[in-house]
Amino acid sequence: MLSKKSQYAFKALTYLAEKYKEGPVLISEISKKKKIPLKFLENILLELKKEGILDSRKGKGGGYFLKKDPSKVKVATVIRLINGPIAMLPCVSLYFYERCKDCDEKHCGLHDMMIEVRDATLNIVENRTLKDLLV
Amino acid sequence: MLSKKSQYAFKALTYLAEKYKEGPVLISEISKKKKIPLKFLENILLELKKEGILDSRKGKGGGYFLKKDPSKVKVATVIRLINGPIAMLPCVSLYFYERCKDCDEKHCGLHDMMIEVRDATLNIVENRTLKDLLV
DNA sequence: TTATTACCCTACCAAATAAGTAGACTAAAA
DNA sequence: TTTTAGTCTACTTATTTGGTAGGGTAATAA
Known part of the structure; x- marks a missing residue:
């Protein structure tokens, strides 16, 4: 949220x-x-x-x-600045990465799935800008 | 997160x-x-x-x-039960919906985008089960 | 040059949520 | 009837969230 x-x-x-x-x-x-x-x-x-x-x-x-044109300000940037990580787990975050303790990322199904979720989300928020939020 | x-x-x-x-x-x-x-x-x-x-x-x-076969337990269900809403805003949540105050959902670009994000996420977590988490 | 305007900055506070703990209780076996 | 192991209620503590207070600083214009 x-x-x-x-x-x-x-x-x-x-x-x-x-x-x-x-x-x-x-x-x-x-x-x-x-x-x-x-x-x-x-x-x-x-x-x-x-x-x-x-x-x-x-x-x-x-x-x-x-400071910049609305079309240059990505939604992803704003979320990261104000809200924090976009990923659902620290171990799959690109900008706020933290290693899992007690869990091997190479053999973790949750990890793999959360990468997919992250990428699906990024695919949207990295490609939208403030301009797109204006109706 | x-x-x-x-x-x-x-x-x-x-x-x-x-x-x-x-x-x-x-x-x-x-x-x-x-x-x-x-x-x-x-x-x-x-x-x-x-x-x-x-x-x-x-x-x-x-x-x-x-209680059920691992392939019958959806990841989305578990997230909702233990973590709460999957959507990034209450006003686009399917199971935890709350109306935006001071904001018209019909004319809100953020709202529309967050529906997309929600659907992209659901498309993954609604179609994965505990079985898929086993490597 | 000084009054006014409006952002800058540090610090604090209260409520809510997350994370974890305590301890007594109940049901099922052996 | 003792042991085992889950059930339940109720804490406690730490962190985050959502805000507030109040003085400081810079720019403008009379």
């Missing part, structure tokens, strides 16, 4: 995608329009900025805006 | 699948062989029994055993 934080992130990002190239958008505006707790949203946006997805301007006329 | 509990459940179930039709297996044996905390495993097995996947016998010579 995606955390609420992730859902908030996607709402905020699609909002900013709609307003791409229209200048900075206030946190408070996003908060109001998308019904996301203001201070929580601040944290999320700041994180997305540090990761290079958003940029911001301070002072009057300031706010947040997408 | 699958919880540790789910991973324990799968380890225990594949162990029992290997010993299918060989009579009851002690909780303590599974605990030892699969390195699962004994009391925690008790809870898990009991849950799986209540859900109709396992059966048990008390007293000497007792233990747990699969």
